[in-house]
Amino acid sequence: MSSQLAHHFEDMSQQREASSLGMWAFIVTEVMFFGAVFTAYGICRMMYPNAFGEASNKLSVLLGAVNTGVLICSSLTMALAVRSAQLNKTKSIIGFLIATMILGGAFLGIKVLEYSHKIHEHLIPGLDFVYEGVHAPQAEIFFSFYFVMTGLHALHMIIGIGIMVWLLVLAMRNRLTDQYYAPIEITGLYWHLVDIVWIFLFPLIYLIGRA
């Protein structure tokens, strides 16, 4: 246990509190990051409500809703993984981590499916964008936001899954215990943030303005 205390901290509780505060501060930066693009999207949506409503009809609410469910479940399994660490149950940590990664992977798989639909339907802004109707320029703006927002979100998920690989390795080496579980706790915080971003993203892009 004490071998996991970094040299510059006085004790484990200082180390844990510092790393927790660091992650919360990082989460604030993520809120500002996504918040800014959500705000820009919201402003554009207010400026072109008809165009954005029409364009969002091209998205599949079903796939979006399934993804929402998948991601919420993955937050549950992640929370259970953290809990397992607090209870010193290494096997459960590994199990729940793998479950979270599978669910995250499923989310990304459905995203790939959705993106491939967009390529098929020629809805890639700038590269290959074909749209009938008077709202074409603003629809291209809508899809720009769609790809930037969901793309950045997906990137955060990929990074999160990558961190979980590292956590798996730690767990398999019995390094996550009820005395030292800060790495999985702060990763859990990060993963919940990624989930919450999606909870906002889904209604903003998929649901509102549907004619």
Add this chain to the structure above:
Amino acid sequence: MKHNQTIATPEDYIHAGYGVRSWLFTVDHKRIAILYLLSITLFFFVGGFFALLLRLELLTPQGDLVSAETYNKLFTMHGVTMVFFFLIPSIPAVLGNFLVPMMVGAKDLAFPRLNLLSWYLYSVGGLFTLYAMVTGGIDTGWTFYTPYSSSYALTNVVPVVIGLFILGFSSILTALNFIATIHRMRAPGLTWFRLPLFIWAMYATSVITVLGTPVIAITLVLLGFETAMGAGIFDPALGGDPILFQHLFWFYSHPAVYIMILPSMGVISEVVTCFARKKIFGYHFMAFAIMGIAVLSFLVWGHHMFVSGQSIYVGMVFSALSFLVAIPSAIKVFNWTATMYKGSISFHTPILYAFGFIGLFTIGGLTGLFLASLATDVHLTDTYFIVAHFHYIMVGGAIMGYLAGLHFWWPKITGRMYNEAWAKFSALILFVGFNLTFFPQFILGHLGMPRRYYVYPDEFQVLNVMSTAGATILGLGYIIPMVYLIWSLRKPRDVGENPWGATGLEWKTPSPPTTHNFESTPVVDGDPYQYSPEERA
């Protein structure tokens, strides 16, 4: 036995480990501060070089030294380099990294490896941007207004945007480190209201960084996307809105200017107290003013957009708030002045720079009133008045604060003292050169000379010649410290723990300090700046 090493003394941080690898893979906050010192000094001279060229062009009303395209790249790259690669990191990355752990009584920052990553991100972002500037350049102005930058400019917009995006992470990681360290690693007895004001300044700067930098990050992502793909969020020809870009850009870039000035304000409080041998006047007001500036800084961005086409009622709200943000800065200036009263002032180089800071920041800040005021801003915005205003704050203020800090803590960082006569001389040169460069620009702006002008009407020439003359003197004033500071490294490391007799935990360590700063965590039992009245009698 080595010349200056006794049996039981641990090595200082400079000698604890030799070789390039021990520096490039260090996690010691002090070594990382030195790495930053080297990189930002490099970028400072790069940015200064661009400025020198553009001022040379402006000696004559015609365009004769460089082409218009080159001139436009010069002022853009001067701005990008100075703002992002010098001013924003300077004090936090160099002095903050070195001093924050020591001032709070800690052995290192909360996340030493993230700290090293910060420096690598800075270097990668910097080199990437430099590469983009050298191979083609960028000519959009550091403000990247659309649709020029997204749909018309033929220069390396996307690579520069990527370089700045990477750099943003460097700022954010440093800020996260400072926040966690200041909150969680203070020595026993070191309550918030016993912290040195430099720490308050670093804390407020870090909070602004955490809240603001992500917004410029996403703005750069959207700009890059639009420039590369032609998507149309910010270009009216494609259905978008260029004012939206301006709002997003300035939402970060206004707080950014406080990122650039607050650290200097922190330095000045440390320097003034030490060289007046007196507690700071109004400690609580000073701390609250720092936090007040940080909060208000997020509410005023629209004052950059008074003639942009934004609603005039929105403009009035931003104007009122901009006047408000002047007040905490004014409070600080009054308090520094009051600190000197009945002190015992000795005129070492750091306090010469502090005097310069207070005077020039006051002038720069007062000219801000002209710009917060809507009716006068209409005439003055986008002219040289603006250029003069922000250079008074950034150069007369922020850079003088940086130099004050560099000179004040140089003996602690290196164990040596620089040559005082040369230091005083170059401070004087800087002061004269600075005012000669930038005061004429207030007049030029008021006369109506717009900024970013490659050629100009003949009647503006005399003032431009004065300004360029000042710039060469200013440049000299920056080169001289390089020489004597490096020269000082040839001396033995014998300044002792506390050559200035200053208060503060950092002065209770050897000069230079050991890798771990303190053998055992200090305990704090009193207020900062406990300079004794007897010294002043």
Add this chain to the structure above:
Amino acid sequence: MWSFPLLPDRASTVATQVDMLYFFLVAVSLFFSLVIIVGLVYSAVRYRKDSKASREGAVHEHLGLELAWSIIPLGIAMGIFVWSSVLYLGMHVAPSGAMEIYVVGKQWMWKIQHPQGNREINELHVPVGKPVKLIMTSQDVIHSFYIPAFRIKQDVLPGRYSTQWFQATTPGVYHLFCAEYCGTSHSGMIGKVIVLDQPEYEAWLAGGSSTAMSSSGAELFKQFGCQTCHKSGSSQRGPSLDGLFGKQVALINGEKVVADQEYLRESILNPAAKITQGYLPFMPTYRNQLSHEQINQLVEYVKGLGGQTSASEHP
């Protein structure tokens, strides 16, 4: 070469008022700068190390002082704010009946057209003593129309009109600058504002060949078939334009907007954005068929239909 101006020309009604505020600010700045500089110098001299001055009674805080030097500057600041905002509002709301001149900015020149039809490039002739309102747009990037002697400036944006007004007080020739960086020849996008006495201005107007803008607009209206849908009769599919200018229009989404110049312009370039209640989105865009100058002429034409000649001011 060695004589140079220190103060800008002053040639508009607003310039005098702005200068009053400007010089007040100079006085305030001088005052506070002196207070601080004198304070610093005084302490530096009297309280230098080893001076015999008494340091007895040095204090490190004083609530009264802190409040004083917070509240008094705040009061001064708020006073300046109110003065400036009132002046600014006046600078933005053009007097009704102001003569409207259209400006189109492009990389790297200013194209100007008077309602009488006279065109200018990089020059603006105006009569002294009459209010003039500039209706401006850009063909490409953001520019800014700046007349230092009048103390006015306004960004000129692609995709919409922006406006500013002035009333010149002194005949003469004054600088015109572009004040928003716009690319290679930004500093070449300059010109002259020529203020003439009324008779000379009339003479200048008469001297140029010109079809009035509204006449050119009428031609375009016919040429592009606008009357097919906008004149009453069996083929009418769009709202009548007679007397439309300046009126409130109800849109299909329930919103109400004023049919000002921006509305007219938008309706030509992006008709789907605002559909009048009771009509369908039939109108095609003319975005790629009309130049900015032609759009201005059409707007002038529609303005004059049914007798209205000026919209109420909407900042």
